[in-house]
């Protein structure tokens with residue numbers, strides 16, 4: 001798709017802001033669609049936000065390619081299956097003690113600092129919230145800080161969104177400074193898709209600000225090797241050079257990355273950019289995203305197809321986040337075929353099986369296994 005001419009002239013406006021200005025946002029912006037399809041998109045857009053910035057739109061090579069599918073709405077989003085709900089992970093219920101905070105696990109919290117994103121992903125778990133709510137005003141954030149000061153069991157705060165890196169540097173600095181002043185909070189994490197969808201946002205000034213708040217970790221979000229561009233590599237290098245450990249959370253999606261060779265290329269490419277694959281998510285049961293969902297076996301086959309075949313660092317943990325707020329559970333890679341009273345039966349990457357004693361010494365002799 002040819003990039004649309006930029007309205008912004010040469011000015012002081014940073015490049016990333018210019019890229020956010022000129023973008024796809026309505027059915028008639030998608031020239032590849034018939035008028036009927038454009039009308040469908042406008043129906044979708046009334047339910048969920050539609051916006052792709054100029055950089056990410058520029059990665060689209062053709063209709064229905066893996067970049068297109070992530071950001072261009074489809075009529076399938078209008079299907080609402082029975083087992084799908086809007087707040088699939090139960091983030092807004094009992095686990096939200098204060099507005100903008102989800103406190104599900106004893107030692108860590110999810111803190112939504114903004115509801116705006118660099119693009120609106122069609123598969124997003126937070127489709128119900130993103131792009132619809134204003135940036136939380138400071139007094140609401142203060143209520144979150146107050147809650148965190150009182151809850152001394154919280155040692156890890158994960159800033160999420162929306163995309164926290166869409167906040168201005170000084171605004172984010174202010175939030176991080178408040179959190180850093182709380183003694184029991186040891187690590188700060190930021191979840192952001194911008195190194196992938198708007199890498200120009202990662203500026204030397206941003207990296208300099210972030211590194212004042214160590215230990216700070218960033219988890220980014222890449223789903224396809226086509227997203228591993230020189231711009232993305234530059235953004236990750238800036239963050240890594242600021243001493244920020246980088247992880248990646250990838251969503252497994254039908255027709256986008258449900259393929260071992262694509263995943264291998266993605267995971268190895270991330271490592272080359274100093275990003276450690278962290279989680280591979282099975283799709284959540286969110287209304288309007290069912291067309292992306294794969295079989296659970298597909299995810300297991302993919303991570304088993306990585307573990308042992310390629311550098312261990314490149315292998316993410318395959319996660320199912322339980323519907324209704326049960327939390328994240330690791331389901332692979334799994335090499336254990338069976339565990340009985342006597343032994344564990346394991347299968348290696350080449351498909352050969354091995355036994356290992358199930359019990360600690362006493363009894364079984366190692367010789368039985370060699």
Ligand SMILES: *Cc1c(COP(=O)(O)O)cnc(C)c1O
Pocket residue numbers: 102103104105108109110158328
């Ligand atoms: C994912 C998540 C976290 C962080 O989980 P980790 O497994 O530690 O990465 C924390 N709180 C909520 C509500 C989450 O969904």
Ligand code: SF4
Pocket residue numbers: 116117118119120121124125126127130161162163193
């Ligand atoms: S960037 Fe993240 S929060 Fe925003 S739409 Fe995409 S997946 Fe959802």
